[in-house]
Amino acid sequence: MLEYLLSFLILTGAAFTFIGSLGLLRLKDFYMRLHGPTKATTLGVGSLLIASAIFFSSRDTGISLHEVLITLFLFITAPVSAHLLAKAALHLDLHSRAKTPVKSTQQEKGNRL
Numbered sequence: 001m002l003e004y005l006l007s008f009l010i011l012t013g014a015a016f017t018f019i020g021s022l023g024l025l026r027l028k029d030f031y032m033r034l035h036g037p038t039k040a041t042t043l044g045v046g047s048l049l050i051a052s053a054i055f056f057s058s059r060d061t062g063i064s065l066h067e068v069l070i071t072l073f074l075f076i077t078a079p080v081s082a083h084l085l086a087k088a089a090l091h092l093d094l095h096s097r098a099k100t101p102v103k104s105t106q107q108e109k110g111n112r113l
Contacts, residue, residue: 002058009051016044029097030089038082046071 023036053067 006051006055009047013044013047013051016040016047020044030094031096034082034086038078042074042078045074
């Protein structure tokens with residue numbers, strides 16, 4: 001039963017990491033590419049580390065805390081680094097290629113009433 005859980009966590013982690021890497025490669029501009037490594041890859045590496053912690057905790061008599069600490073550090077630092085990268089891009093006035101939604105004139109008139 002433990003092997004199935006570990007296999008599921010490893011395959012899930014590999015899938016998330018692969019999807020995050022594809023997002024980094026395929027998305028159009030910096031702001032969109034920022035989501036790939038920070039969202040999907042963080043979940044993928046976290047899943048792989050949890051699988052590693054379960055595996056080594058089941059083999060030894062004690063709890064494997066190395067992977068837990070690495071996972072906590074990853075979940076704390078990844079959003080902070082993504083925020084700082086986005087803030088630096090805004091400070092450098094890096095424009096996005098994404099189109100911003102434009103309100104129609106009738107929607108604006110309806111909101112004023």
